[in-house]
Amino acid sequence: MSEGTLYDKVWNEHTVTTLPTGQTQLFVGLHLIHEVTSPQAFGMLRERDMEVAFPERTHATVDHIVPTADQSRPYADGAAEEMMSELEENVREAGIDFSDPTSGDQGIVHVIGPEQGLTQPGMTIVCGDSHTSTHGAFGALAFGIGTSQIRDVLATGCIAMEKQQVRKIEVTGELGDGVEAKDVILEIIRRLGTDGGVGYVYEYAGEAIENLGMEGRMSICNMSIEGGARAGYVNPDETTYEWLAETDAFRDDPEKFEKLKPYWESVRSDDDAEYDDVVTIDGNELEPVVTWGTTPGQGVGITEPIPAPEDLPEDKQDTARRAQEHMRVTPGETMQGYPIDVAFLGSCTNARLADLRRAAALVKGRQVHEDVRAMVVPGSQRVQTAAEEEGLKDVFEEAGFEWRNAGCSMCLGMNEDQLEGDEACASSSNRNFVGRQGSKDGRTVLMNPRMVAAAAIRGEVTDVREMKEVNVA
């Protein structure tokens, strides 16, 4: 069993008691809710005549179904309007803060938490959304939960959980040019498998991780779940504190910041902490990674050949065969030159300001390929506003990208932004499952945001490292 890790410490701080099932009753420091997974939980609460126990520790946003073009109410999609109204009523009744679209603070739940300083080190954070692992980037213990558990948290402020093992994933060295956090996590998932993290929490450490900004750390923690780990985290450090100091929570309250900092420091994993498993990855060796298949684990370096199913472990062969048929890729070839129809720059993995800045730098002075439909969907209204003020919107629009309002959008196609027919999409999101982007014949290729920009311009999957020197404007 692990000892002295951040996971152990935050777990202990929040333990209420042990339940008769052997599970731990864990106090939840921050409960984030959105429109898709919470209405049924509020319904269950009403059926039992219960109230929200800690409304002040709960925060709501709308992201999955929100239209990213015309947001006037009522929404054109009746089902979306119904979900939105239901959420509005639930939060009003319970007295829960709501970053709604009129507030200027709305956005994807995993973008707005960190942005507003709701997400803090040493907290337990839950949300009815598997990518809640994102918040671990701040040294919080954050995991996705199901709707019955949302009911638990609403009613009691707690969640029943079993303690897991901790695997330290150390990424050493320095990431090369064109290699980003997204590539690191795609590589981790490819090596350890989509179920490699089942039963584990991942601690990301090592020089390559420490050198990342908060956005990069969030991209990595975000996709812990794609590797089967329910949570992933990075120990808080100066980079974390710099981000926090600028957020709503602390900007005008330096005293509170100073008061909490010792706690944040205290939850860092000890130097002699014990882990259940340690994996080391040489960051110097990595190149941009793209997926060739229909699970996030089916990734390949951009210059490497797509594997033949028969060369994979036996239990992976069948899935690989079906994936290659769906994607229409040929083993032995690389993914370079794979034609794309759509470029999607968005999602809670890669739609923060730093992501958009990097992509815009590549796009500037270039044009989206004539056969490509390209869109940028900022992760939040704040990201959107900041990007507009910086002129990023103009850069994207001049190049032929569509500039949309904040939301989940084509990451899962619950609003009008969807793939059509068998379109292939270069996507900065986190899931390439069949049907994920709204069309069951659609084909998703996951990659980092600059690679998405490169693919949009060339009309095919492109090694971004080939492009930078020709970037003149």
Added chain:
Amino acid sequence: MTEEIPEVDYVSGTGIPIRGNDIDTDQIIPARFMKVVTFDGLGQFAFFDLRFDDDDEPKDHPMNEDRFKDSSVMVVNANFGCGSSREHAPQALMRWGIDAIVGESFAEIFAGNCLALGIPTVTADHETISELQSWVEENPDGDIDVDVEAETVTYGGNTVDVTVDDAQRKALVDGVWDTTALMKSNARAVQETANSLPYIQSDD
């Protein structure tokens, strides 16, 4: 949800094989069917895109076969239920008629969501599962008995050992998987824990 919490120490019924590793919750219930504010009626959409073509015509899928239409024990392979945390997935399976799932392995959030609904997710190795899947194909009317407490599955006169996660077993066997009621009874301890947390103290 009712206040009466039944114990789920035993599930019995005919089986249905769903083959393949890494079957994600986007396949179990595509996102477009989640634009609902209740779980009622989700059953008909379980595995929708694998069961129906563009014109809503049924495709080749076990859940479309007459011989499996009354099945209640689903037999699956590895990493079943990976991906999105949507409870809509087990809800759809439950409302289709599934009471228990036997498989090689399950994604954690999915298994937790099943537990919250009182659906056991029991595991066995690849060989055991393959044999069971083949047997179900041959014997669609044959009963499978899932004994959660004894950690066994019995079919066609054959009893095999399976694994049930400890907490899950206890919760199901003792009928204490209604965690809301359990945790609610510790309200005072909850408040004490909350008060001890530096970030909560600094909010006051």
